[in-house]
Amino acid sequence: MEENNKKEEGLDLLEGEKEILLDHDYDGIQELNHPLPSWWMKSWAASIVFAAAYVMFYHFAGGPTSSEELARDMVKINELKAIAAADVSNFDIAHYNEWKDKNDATALGNEVYETNCLSCHAEGGGGDIGPNLTDGYWIHLKNRTPEELFPFIRDGFEDKGMPAWGEILSKEEIYAAINHIIELKGTTPPKAKEPQGEEVEQI
């Protein structure tokens, strides 16, 4: 009975709630004034300070627009892409194809071959110190594809006298050499060395 009375009078208060009980009463409904937690008030104040600084910087003090930021980031991305593209440790067929579309691959291939490969692989790829590159016989490869030729030309086979061209040529010069070897397929060189290795060429 006593309990009920207390409720009716709005006095069902916990310890310490008397001080925060607001001084009004709406049809017996009373309110407590719980202040917002201090972390909330502090973040709110900080967000106002941040917003003011943000507006000042981006709208009045010449801060970059989103498209300027994008352009700046794209420059960085393109620089990194160029570095990755020049790095001979990786091979990307899309980059090779892009290079082929943009350049006179045949002319560059002839040039690289004559300067660097002809001394061992002979005129027209017929073979001399190095094997014949026109037949379908390979000592080290399975196919005449850029994916297989790139790492082989880059690393060479120095024990048998094939230099590691990754240390000498640029990535694009290796691309040119690859293109030349692909173009040598099925051609008839002036002097063809006998086949070496296995007949494994699939394409």
Ligand code: HEC
């Ligand atoms: C100093 C001599 C020499 C030069 C220069 C040289 N090669 Fe070779 N190359 C060889 C020899 C020797 C082999 C065979 C290695 C073996 O028997 O394992 C070979 C093998 C190869 C093969 C693999 C052939 C196969 O049957 O598996 C390719 C492809 C090749 N060379 C491409 C090139 C290209 C491209 C260049 C120029 C950038 C070049 N070589 C320059 C000596 C040379």
